[in-house]
Every structure is written in structure tokens, then in C-alpha cells.
Amino acid sequence: MKLDRMIGILAVLLQKEKVTAPWLAEKFEVSRRTINRDIERLCMAGIPIVTTRGAGGGISIMEGYAIDRTLLTSSDMQAVLAGLRSLDSVSGTNRYAQLMEKLLPGASDLLAGDPHILIDLSSWYRAALAPKIELLHGAIESSRLVSFSYHAPSGESRRTVEPYDLIFQWAGWYLWGWCRTREDFRLFKLNRMTELELSGSFEKRPAPLPDLSQEKVFPHVFQVRARIEPEYKWRLIEEYGADSFSIQADGSLLFSFGFTDKTSVIGWIASFGGGAELLEPAEFRSELARFGEKIREKHLDT
Secondary structure, eight states, X not given: OHHHHHHHHHHHHHHOSOBOXXXXXXXXXXXXXXXXXXXXXXXXXXXXEEEEOSTTOEEEEOTTOGGGGGSSOHHHHHHHHHHHHHHHHXXXXXXHHHHHHHHSTTOHHHHTOOTTOOOOOOOXXXXXXXXXXXXXXXXXXXXXXXXXXXXETTEEEEEEEEEEEEEEXXXXXXXXXXXXTTTEXXXXXXXXXXXXXXXXXXOOOOOOOOOOOHHHHSOOOEEEEEEEOGGGHHHHHHHHOGGGEEEOTTSOEEEEEEESOHHHHHHHHHTTTTSEEEEESTTHHHHHHHHHHHHHHHHSOO
């Protein structure tokens, strides 16, 4: 909530000539000491904030900086509020909606947000996901270790992690932290984490941001070529884009794309039933045939 609160304080200062620390503390439901720390952080970020003591004193943005009071325009603030509202779709609370009410008191045209941008970050697993996000966010804020069982394609393991960031990427939520088991920074998918527990505290170490490029996280180890029936054109466009295939003279679709592992290749081709033929890698064709035969054997009526 620290970043959200600082955005709120900045928004207030951009709209009002002067406010007091007690007023901000009451508005954001924190202590005056917390407000003072937030003001210091805003100053360190380059925002020229002036504080004056005594009667008529308060907190304001330095005179002469007025030209930058339009830093957050109506459309800018609508985008910010749309993003904050989307966080409620994950947490299952109205915490961020309440924050929006505090950002610009009385500015109903901004508080409404952009009615044409609707962001919902929840998923089918919302009931299980929201408590994980709340627990992990609290662990990050308080520098608490978190332990959990992790279920990955390579097997199940118990991990103890120093948590640093929650990340929404590739339509899923991830935890970025220092894994004490692997002695390195790792990215963990929240849906694969069970039996979460908080334990002792830890001293934060310098934490680099994760490299979230597709080449790093999903390297193209196997170049796949496949012939796909034309009725699945919509699926290729949705999953890999219109540039992932070319239309052949007979109407079939010649698909080409990189995959990370063999299991993904075989599973993806099999998901088309008889609507796809794997051309390359050629060595996977026999394994795909065996995979199909096992499915056939299990579903034959005896």
C-alpha cells in the first residue's frame, strides 16, 4: 500500500494549494509519522515539496512548479484509477476503490475512471488466489520468510523463499524471491504453490528485477512445423498470432513456432485430435503416435 498511498498524496498536492500532515494522516488512515516518511520519499524522488510550520503552515508543492501541476491530467488519472480498480478484482476487497475515493476528494469526473477501460485480473482460481496474494504481499512488506510446497513439471518440492515482488505476467501471478533451497532468485507461479506458511524475518538483499523476456522464460528449444486443418485458424491466431502460419494451396495452414519442451509440443499437437499433423521435429512423430495409442487403449470399451 505504500506506493498507492504516495500516489494518493501526490494527487492531493497537485490539486490543493496546501494541506496539513494531520489532514493527510486522517485521510489515508495512517500515522503522522508515516505521512512524514512518505513526504521524504517524494522529495527524494525529485518532487519539490515544501513544509512550513506554525499557524497557516502545511505541506505544498514548491511555488514556481505550478506548470507541472498538470502532470496528472484527467485522462492520466482515469488510467491510474482503472489500474487501481483492477487490483480489487484480484484481492476480492474494495480496498483500492476506497483509495480512489481518497485520491481526489470532490472530483467526481475523475473518480469515475474511464468507463471504456475495464480491467479484471481475477481468474478461475480467484477463491484460492486472493488469500495467497494477501499473505505474500504482507510477507514482502514485513520481510517475512514464506515456505510452501511447489508443484512443477519436474516434481514436487518444499521451498523457503525470501519474497520481494508479486508480478502479473503471461495472464498469471508470480512471486519473485530468493530461494534458500536453490540459493538463487527464482520465479514461482502462485497457482503451483500450496501449504503456504510464514516463518522468521530476513534481512533484505539487493534484489535485481527479473528478466521477463520470452527468450529467457520460454526459450525456443524446439522449432515446430505442423500442418493444421483450416477450421483451427482462429486458434492459431489467438494463441500465437497471425504471423505464425501461412495458408497452403489446399487450404491447410502451415504452422511454425518455437516451443520450450517436448511435452508441450506433443500435448499441443494432440489437443487438435485429428486436426493437426506434426512435421518437425521428425523424431517426435513416433512418440506422438505412441501417446495417441495409449489414449486409445485407455478409452476402448472392453
